[in-house]
Amino acid sequence: MKNCKTCGKSVNAEANFCPSCGAVLPVEDQITEKEIAAAEMRQEQPEEKFSKKRFSKRTLIITAILTIILISSAAAAIILHKSPKELYLLSEYKSYQNAKDEWMDQYGDSMEFQEKMGKQPSSSQMTVSGNIDMDSLGNDPDFEVVKELLSQASISANMEQDPEAKKGHYTVALNIDKEKAMDVEMFQSKDQAGLKVPMLYDKYFFLNFSEYGEFMRMMDPLYEGPETLEVSELEWQDLKLSDKEQEHLQRRYGTFLMERLDDENFKVEKGVEYKHEGEALKVREVTLKLSASETKKLVNDFMDELIKDKELHSMMVKRAQKVASAAAVAEQVDDEMLDTKNMKQQLVDGLKDAKSELKDVSFAKGFTSTLLIDKKEQIIDRKVTTSIGDSTEQVNVVMKSKNVPYGDDQKYKAFSIDLTPQDDQDGAIKFKVTNDVAIKKEKRTENLEASFTFKEFGEAEEIKFTMDSDINGEDGEKQDISRKFNLAFDGGDFSEMPSALKGTINQTNDLNLKDDYSHSKFEATLGLEDASESGSVTINMDSKTKLKDEADLPDLKLDSGEGLSVVSITPDKMYAIQQEVGTNLMELGIKYGLISEDMYDYGNIDETSYDGYYDFEDEDSDDAM
Numbered sequence: 001m002k003n004c005k006t007c008g009k010s011v012n013a014e015a016n017f018c019p020s021c022g023a024v025l026p027v028e029d030q031i032t033e034k035e036i037a038a039a040e041m042r043q044e045q046p047e048e049k050f051s052k053k054r055f056s057k058r059t060l061i062i063t064a065i066l067t068i069i070l071i072s073s074a075a076a077a078i079i080l081h082k083s084p085k086e087l088y089l090l091s092e093y094k095s096y097q098n099a100k101d102e103w104m105d106q107y108g109d110s111m112e113f114q115e116k117m118g119k120q121p122s123s124s125q126m127t128v129s130g131n132i133d134m135d136s137l138g139n140d141p142d143f144e145v146v147k148e149l150l151s152q153a154s155i156s157a158n159m160e161q162d163p164e165a166k167k168g169h170y171t172v173a174l175n176i177d178k179e180k181a182m183d184v185e186m187f188q189s190k191d192q193a194g195l196k197v198p199m200l201y202d203k204y205f206f207l208n209f210s211e212y213g214e215f216m217r218m219m220d221p222l223y224e225g226p227e228t229l230e231v232s233e234l235e236w237q238d239l240k241l242s243d244k245e246q247e248h249l250q251r252r253y254g255t256f257l258m259e260r261l262d263d264e265n266f267k268v269e270k271g272v273e274y275k276h277e278g279e280a281l282k283v284r285e286v287t288l289k290l291s292a293s294e295t296k297k298l299v300n301d302f303m304d305e306l307i308k309d310k311e312l313h314s315m316m317v318k319r320a321q322k323v324a325s326a327a328a329v330a331e332q333v334d335d336e337m338l339d340t341k342n343m344k345q346q347l348v349d350g351l352k353d354a355k356s357e358l359k360d361v362s363f364a365k366g367f368t369s370t371l372l373i374d375k376k377e378q379i380i381d382r383k384v385t386t387s388i389g390d391s392t393e394q395v396n397v398v399m400k401s402k403n404v405p406y407g408d409d410q411k412y413k414a415f416s417i418d419l420t421p422q423d424d425q426d427g428a429i430k431f432k433v434t435n436d437v438a439i440k441k442e443k444r445t446e447n448l449e450a451s452f453t454f455k456e457f458g459e460a461e462e463i464k465f466t467m468d469s470d471i472n473g474e475d476g477e478k479q480d481i482s483r484k485f486n487l488a489f490d491g492g493d494f495s496e497m498p499s500a501l502k503g504t505i506n507q508t509n510d511l512n513l514k515d516d517y518s519h520s521k522f523e524a525t526l527g528l529e530d531a532s533e534s535g536s537v538t539i540n541m542d543s544k545t546k547l548k549d550e551a552d553l554p555d556l557k558l559d560s561g562e563g564l565s566v567v568s569i570t571p572d573k574m575y576a577i578q579q580e581v582g583t584n585l586m587e588l589g590i591k592y593g594l595i596s597e598d599m600y601d602y603g604n605i606d607e608t609s610y611d612g613y614y615d616f617e618d619e620d621s622d623d624a625m
Helices: 033-080 084-117 141-152 209-219 243-260 292-308 310-327 340-360 492-496 571-591 613-624
Strands: 122-134 153-162 167-176 179-188 192-196 204-208 266-276 279-290 367-373 379-389 394-406 410-421 428-440 443-456 459-472 478-490 500-512 517-529 534-547 563-565
Touching (some): 084 266, 084 367, 179 571, 204 209, 243 292, 279 292, 279 379
Parallel strands (some): 204 563
Antiparallel strands (some): 153 167, 167 179, 179 192, 394 410, 410 428, 428 443, 517 534
């Protein structure tokens, strides 16, 4: 059955006209019950699939949202509600990372350039000059000669080196009025090294490293040591910790502190007000406090950790071997001393001895460290107090540091350490350094102050140093640096020192890592001020370095007559060399007014004036007989 849309009466489902009003029924309404039932079934099936899909997607979305909320809540709980111990250790780590980043921002490009110099061929030139002026010697003719000579003198150095090939050629010259007065040439390779002073002798004196033992026996017949010489150069890269090594140290000793320090040793106070330069900050104060026994146990456990840390031993021995190998040129270092296993055992034995010596050491006042932490979890103020000694005497130790941001991109930094005997208030050693830094775009100003005080029996001696710096430009680009400094002495034995040393430093740096060059100019003036004396010393330096693909090294044909092997020089040859060197040296002295010409005027010597001299000797001899 269906309804007529005109009169609303019920009509047969198959009727074409309404029997009540005669209206024509629409074709689209002429649908059988079977068709309706079939249509309903078809509609129900897609709706069921749709509902399942919709339910599945909805479930995934809701689950994902809930997961994100839960993770975020957990993270927020960790971040906002860290335990005092977690907050203490994390802020120490973050502050260390921040200090490291600041250092790299300021000096990173310079360090990278130095590292590249240790790997790539390079060419360098440097010129140094200076002068001196003393008011009290203004009328001294000898001083005036020296002053005039210094005003005309300069030292120039050139260096061509290839680190990978272990080759280098170096020249150093003393110039007077831009004319070369004396120069020295040196070269070095993995097989030999040599030196030449052209003004004195025109050939190289060289040593084959394979003949090192023979050469040493010429100097000392009793020599016992290496027969050959291996030159090992020490580079920063050899001492620098790798990322893997740093990760090991952070992981191992971070875990050590987390496990050894109890939560009960920490407490936190929130909302503490901290004032600096009229500005107030809200900080958290976190305190770590250990008793005397807890402090000693922590130190002993730390020594045990060092003794067990085999990876640390490898790091230290590897670097000790590098240093020892580099020092082998000047000292005898045999294979046994550089044996890895032997060196590791010596290191462990040394650590065990150190731990044993700590048995008599006590920390009577325990250990207290208080950190003031800002909202970025950076330490802006730190104070550490402890005491160390034995049962008869203790020394109080107070260490403080500050790293306070304030104003418009300004930062106040400070570090101090005080050592005072517990039973002697009239004695103390104090060191303090502060630096007030302001940065505006590419300009940086620094006001540094440092002092060292030694107090004994109530009498104090103090050294004070201040330096104001203006730095224009960023590291890795062109920089103009101007500094003014003052060094003062006061009290005790310092009363005999000049009351103040003042000076200026002007420096220009042009460092370009992309183009592989560095150029710096440096001018320093040191002024002396005293009640009885005043004067100044000036030093100028100009240095250039260019990294290259290939070093421009001279082809020295030493075996073809350009050089003399030091182990092959006969006594007669050595005598002739000494005569030639002596003559040339005197001529240089006469040329530059250092030696009076008539002192060595051999042409005017009257040999007859020596008549009878030898007879006089003979008479004495006869009388003696």
